[in-house]
Amino acid sequence: MTAVILNMRCEGVSGQLVGSGFRARKGRRFVKITAAAATPTQRIRYSKRSEESDLFLYTVPPPITKQDRRVTNLEPDEVSITLNDLRVSNNVSLHRNGFELVAFPSGQDVNWEDEQQVKKEYYPEVAALIKRLTGASRAHIMQHGLRRGKVEKRQMKSFPIPAKEDPAFFAHVDFTDKSAPRVLEQHLGSEAAELSRKPWAIIQVWRPLTGPVQDSPLGMLDAATLSVDDILAVNVHVEGGYVHEINFVAHNPDHKWFWTSQMQADEAYVFMNYESRNDGRARFTPHGAIVDPSIPDNAPRRESIETRALVFWDN
Numbered sequence: 001m002t003a004v005i006l007n008m009r010c011e012g013v014s015g016q017l018v019g020s021g022f023r024a025r026k027g028r029r030f031v032k033i034t035a036a037a038a039t040p041t042q043r044i045r046y047s048k049r050s051e052e053s054d055l056f057l058y059t060v061p062p063p064i065t066k067q068d069r070r071v072t073n074l075e076p077d078e079v080s081i082t083l084n085d086l087r088v089s090n091n092v093s094l095h096r097n098g099f100e101l102v103a104f105p106s107g108q109d110v111n112w113e114d115e116q117q118v119k120k121e122y123y124p125e126v127a128a129l130i131k132r133l134t135g136a137s138r139a140h141i142m143q144h145g146l147r148r149g150k151v152e153k154r155q156m157k158s159f160p161i162p163a164k165e166d167p168a169f170f171a172h173v174d175f176t177d178k179s180a181p182r183v184l185e186q187h188l189g190s191e192a193a194e195l196s197r198k199p200w201a202i203i204q205v206w207r208p209l210t211g212p213v214q215d216s217p218l219g220m221l222d223a224a225t226l227s228v229d230d231i232l233a234v235n236v237h238v239e240g241g242y243v244h245e246i247n248f249v250a251h252n253p254d255h256k257w258f259w260t261s262q263m264q265a266d267e268a269y270v271f272m273n274y275e276s277r278n279d280g281r282a283r284f285t286p287h288g289a290i291v292d293p294s295i296p297d298n299a300p301r302r303e304s305i306e307t308r309a310l311v312f313w314d315n
Contacts, residue, residue, distance in 0.1 A: 043291040044290055045291075047077060048074070048250065049232070050074070055073060057234055060239055083219060099220045099287075101269060103266060104266060106129070118144060122144070130205065139312075168289055173246060173286050175274040198313060198314065201275045201311045202311070203272060206305075212262035217292070221256070223284060231249065272284065273285065
């Protein structure tokens with residue numbers, strides 16, 4: 001894998017990655033980072049296109065009354081992809097491409113196992129980041145999740161939804177045009193009807209807890225290369241009889257994937273899980289853990305936190 005000396009990374013600075021470098025306050029210390037050039041040896045799991053009208057996936061055993069005993073009618077489609085390193089070319093934007101890589105050194109002293117501390121100290125920092133980056137008037141944090149699991153990456157034949165702490169090795173978007181408004185109503189109740197008249201979105205902030213990330217790095221699909229024909233709405237059945245619709249993704253050779261080599265704990269992806277405006281801007285950003293066969297089995301497992309927010313603009 002070819003390596004190039006890239007831009008400098010600022011230690012201990014809040015701000016946004018701009019072009020191939022950081023915009024930082026004067027006086028901060030920078031260090032050089034080596035970045036891997038684009039490599040075609042990575043793999044991600046897509047979903048095959050289907051003629052079935054009702055796509056489903058059960059994370060729990062199907063009810064005994066269900067005649068079709070299949071857990072899913074999806075078929076995985078494992079594809080080798082070329083990853084473009086954001087350390088080499090970082091000219092993406094949230095509204096055009098659906099995601100951005102930002103410097104985000106917040107939460108360094110948070111005990112991630114303490115849910116109340118995360119909500120009290122980390123949630124406000126995430127909300128402030130989103131508002132600063134997007135110009136939104138409000139960012140309501142819905143939830144967060146930790147991923148610290150260990151998955152056998154090379155066994156890609158089935159199509160299970162991972163356990164809560166496991167990386168998700170399939171291209172997906174967590175919300176759809178159907179499920180996003182439902183989630184808005186669940187979280188904001190009586191406010192939902194009025195808020196839905198404004199431009200709004202569900203934005204996710206994903207960051208590693210330790211770095212550099214070696215195992216199962218998160219890949220981001222450029223939403224500008226996504227066609228509506230690539231999106232497969234799937235009803236995911238979970239505990240308690242709850243059904244949540246998410247978008248799986250079918251392969252398209254026009255897709256362009258990105259990653260960040262040596263991603264650190266003071267960096268984060270900010271990406272669009274749903275955008276209410278259908279005016280040409282990025283509405284859905286497929287993402288998923290990348291399988292890198294060159295990573296040894298004893299490499300440190302990825303640890304990360306993902307936080308989702310309902311975001312609103314006044315105009």
